[in-house]
Amino acid sequence: QVQLVExxxxxxxxxxxxxxxxxxxxxxxxxxxxxxxxxAPGKQRELVATVTSGDITHYADSVKGRFxxxxxxxxxxxxxxxxxxxxxxxxxxxxxxxxxxxISNAWGQGTQVTVSA
Numbered sequence: 001q002v003q004l005v006e007x008x009x010x011x012x013x014x015x016x017x018x019x020x021x022x023x024x025x026x027x028x029x030x031x032x033x034x035x036x037x038x039x040a041p042g043k044q045r046e047l048v049a050t051v052t053s054g055d056i057t058h059y060a061d062s063v064k065g066r067f068x069x070x071x072x073x074x075x076x077x078x079x080x081x082x083x084x085x086x087x088x089x090x091x092x093x094x095x096x097x098x099x100x101x102x103i104s105n106a107w108g109q110g111t112q113v114t115v116s117a
């Protein structure tokens with residue numbers, strides 16, 4: 001059974017940084033597209049970034065140059081380094097694992113990120 005557990009969220013001032021982690025169990029990272037999504041209050045969940053095979057990355061335009069996604073296949077852990085945070089980055093951040101070929105999609109429980117002075 002796939003289990004994804006996020007950590008690292010919190011309250012940070014504008015311009016600050018946070019590093020989110022997603023520890024995965026029950027999957028082999030190399031078979032999945034791993035991603036971070038976020039959902040702000042009253043808004044739909046949106047893609048933040050994805051990583052495939054540990055080094056193929058994709059970012060939403062709103063976070064390019066500020067966020068960095070990475071994956072440690074040996075530890076089955078994915079990270080999201082968030083720099084120069086803005087109040088618009090506030091929301092619940094979710095870890096996602098989508099199998100590259102099979103119909104299999106799993107979500108973590110989410111971690112709250114609040115950017116406020």
